[in-house]
Amino acid sequence: AAGVIQSPRHLIKEKRETATLKCYPIPRHDTVYWYQQGPGQDPQFLISFYEKMQSDKGSIPDRFSAQQFSDYHSELNMSSLELGDSALYFCASSPVLTGGELFFGEGSRLTVL
Amino acid sequence: SQQGEEDPQALSIQEGENATMNCSYKTSINNLQWYRQNSGRGLVHLILIRSNEREKHSGRLRVTLDTSKKSSSLLITASRAADTASYFCATDIVQGAQKLVFGQGTRLTINP
Numbered sequence: 001a002a003g004v005i006q007s008p009r010h011l012i013k014e015k016r017e018t019a020t021l022k023c024y025p026i027p028r029h030d031t032v033y034w035y036q037q038g039p040g041q042d043p044q045f046l047i048s049f050y051e052k053m054q055s056d057k058g059s060i061p062d063r064f065s066a067q068q069f070s071d072y073h074s075e076l077n078m079s080s081l082e083l084g085d086s087a088l089y090f091c092a093s094s095p096v097l098t099g100g101e102l103f104f105g106e107g108s109r110l111t112v113l
Numbered sequence: 114s115q116q117g118e119e120d121p122q123a124l125s126i127q128e129g130e131n132a133t134m135n136c137s138y139k140t141s142i143n144n145l146q147w148y149r150q151n152s153g154r155g156l157v158h159l160i161l162i163r164s165n166e167r168e169k170h171s172g173r174l175r176v177t178l179d180t181s182k183k184s185s186s187l188l189i190t191a192s193r194a195a196d197t198a199s200y201f202c203a204t205d206i207v208q209g210a211q212k213l214v215f216g217q218g219t220r221l222t223i224n225p
Binding site: 004033035041042043044045048056058088090092098099100101102103104105106107109 | 143144146148153154155156157158161201205212213214215216217218
């Protein structure tokens with residue numbers, strides 16, 4: 001069965017650089033979520049989209065932005081990277097807007113040097 | 114964590130024993146879910162229990178929910194080495210939120 005695809009799986013950037021992460025949800029899943037997980041931490045909700053519109057926003061820095069495109073894939077753009085942005089970034093999708101399980105991708109590991 | 118606290122933070126048991134992890138949360142919920150995460154990998158959904166349910170089973174997993182105490186427990190019976198992972202509870206809260214809020218997780222180690 002198709003799963004959530006994230007790219008790249010690993011990314012190394014310098015401070016103040018920009019990074020873009022991509023997420024391809026499971027077909028016919030129209031809700032996409034982004035989470036950030038620091039080392040030894042729980043996943044922290046960043047932002048979500050439903051039918052290409054932002055549906056909720058969490059602790060996402062102003063330096064980060066995201067969107068969902070017409071083909072339902074989503075991109076997380078991170079600018080002016082800081083050392084503290086080093087983390088695993090997960091995308092998840094769901095076939096329902098609320099109340100269902102989330103299907104997670106394998107994550108993108110961002111390292112900021 | 115904004116919503117959930119898990120207890121214990123780490124648990125180490127022998128293969129074949131039962132493992133119990135607890136989760137507490139702060140606000141009213143629609144449902145509570147448990148996820149498993151192998152080190153550095155994506156989270157995998159294990160089980161969902163709705164706010165009007167008190168207990169649910171799935172294979173070797175048993176989940177309880179006490180909404181009056183705002184707490185849940187996950188029991189893994191007859192543990193196996195392959196159960197070694199981190200386990201997170203996540204709550205789907207009532208006030209129009211369209212996200213899951215995760216607890217801090219329990220790191221479970223099963224010793225062969």
